[in-house]
Amino acid sequence: MSKKVISIGMVREMTGLTERQIRYYEDKRLIFPARSPGGARKFSFEDVEHLKEIQQKMKDGFHTFELRKSCFSHQART
């Protein structure tokens, strides 16, 4: 289900990640939540699954820029 309806608190509960981590991963363009009229992040179940993958990758020692899903470029040095 790709409907963006889940607020960050529920995502925290479902993933075990902190809100800080979730927001940081958004900042680094690893996830793309929607926004409610009031500005609150809204996630889909797909986003939650994606975050679980990210969580595992981070535990494995990856860096956020290595997990970014870009359409074009490969990572470039500085």
Add this chain to the structure above:
Amino acid sequence: MSKKVISIGMVREMTGLTERQIRYYEDKRLIFPARSPGGARKFSFEDVEHLKEIQQKMKDGFHTFELRKSCFSHQART
């Protein structure tokens, strides 16, 4: 998906019902949202679909007590 993760504001957007109506239907035992630690109602997509059916039935002139579902049986679709 039967996971209770959607807050009432999103349900309002998805169904077009007012929060007052949604809460009233819960009061009359037509729906059974879960609660967050802070007391906020959490609905599933199934709840949302159910509410859409209720919405239609109410427009058709049914009363809430006629739409109440038992905890153990599932009402057949018409």
Add this chain to the structure above:
DNA sequence: CGTGTAAGGAATTCTGACACG
């Protein structure tokens, strides 16, 4: 009966920043 609304409070989420390293 079913729904609207104003009231006051509590829980949720937001952003930007400082900290550590």
Add this chain to the structure above:
DNA sequence: CGTGTAAGGAATTCTGACACG
């Protein structure tokens, strides 16, 4: 880099009640 935290504000949701009919 990735994450924790305190700060202040804004949006969200909650309950109980009064209203109409």
